Amino acid sequence: MDEIATKCADLRLTEKEGSEVDLLAPVMETTRVLVGKFYTKRRVSLDLVARVLKSLWRTEKNFKVCDMGENKILFQFEDEEDLDRVLLLNPWSFDKYLVILHKLDVGEVVNKVQFREASFWVQIHGLPTMSQTKDVGVCVGSILGKVEKVDMDKKGFSLGGYLRIRVKMDITQPLSRGRIVRIGDALPRWVEFKYERLPIFRYCCGKVDHNERDCVQWIWSKATIKAEDKQFGAWLRASPDHL
Template identity: 45%
Template structure:
């Protein structure tokens, strides 16, 4: 879909509309997030605010404003609470994903796109001698943008699997794993397990709908 800037360039402007206006920049100095609820039912601001206040239990209160289309503006009194909410994501409502995004002061609300969300992904079946931060980043980069790797200070992995936090594209099928080249042995299947995974479709692998949703769409078209 074309953005607003591209659309107005194609319009024939009147004498009042054509001159460009200069606006003064201000700094909001607010700790603000926008949240997009991917639930299939219409969300009220009261339900959204109550949900977040119950599950977050922040040290200080935060203000909630309705942006419509299942979007809320969350204004925090304390930046620590905001960073904690992002760090602990992904969040869900009705088992559907809630995507959070920091506001960019140089962009409008309408131009915001909620097309990705961070997930902790477990990388299973990786041989002990290859469980390292470097290898986790290599594998994780095939899933999305790597944000963090859960390893020891030395960079060595530990436990039964590697953990890597990556930004996953919401509109793309989830990657189930990768073939891992062991050089001196046959390749093995490195299986991925997504922590706190919301509703997704086992058939197409995409988030925010399941087979029941697909069946509902098919019936409505019929």
């Protein structure tokens, strides 16, 4: 009601306009609709998106696409499992630019979706092998965002060269390159973060929601930023072990 009052504050409604209209509530409990935001300044082609993503997603059944403007596209799935699989395999990219997918809830409006968060698999390098546990993954990952999963064996360890976690992060913030951690009474140590399937991002500011020519730092520098000033280098990308 507060939102309605704000919108109508400067309006003088007629008697007809001010009367409420009762609408039938949606009969469905869930939707099979994803809305995607394509983080590129180029206008995406609906036909090209449908063709490319059908080959990438490899869904069992079909899905329809609808252009919502501002590089937002609706995907209506015939099968719930196809939708869940697409979300599980996030993040996706199109023409190397990030695509954020959001499952539309009943009653939700597309233009109210913020598209601020995306899930990434993050590799934590530099931890002692026996410290590569679920608790450590959750503790370190909570600095980055909401930890959705820690990849490990049945015994609760990850005995490889790094600890792998899935985190939902705020993409309006720079990617974190690592953290200084202290394990027990040992001396502090630096652990590095590497991101799997990382799309195009800015080496100057470390953000994935725009490219170089749209970066404020790039514009202010008049395209003269030197290589040594690009603090977020290509080493943020993970090795292709899980790609």
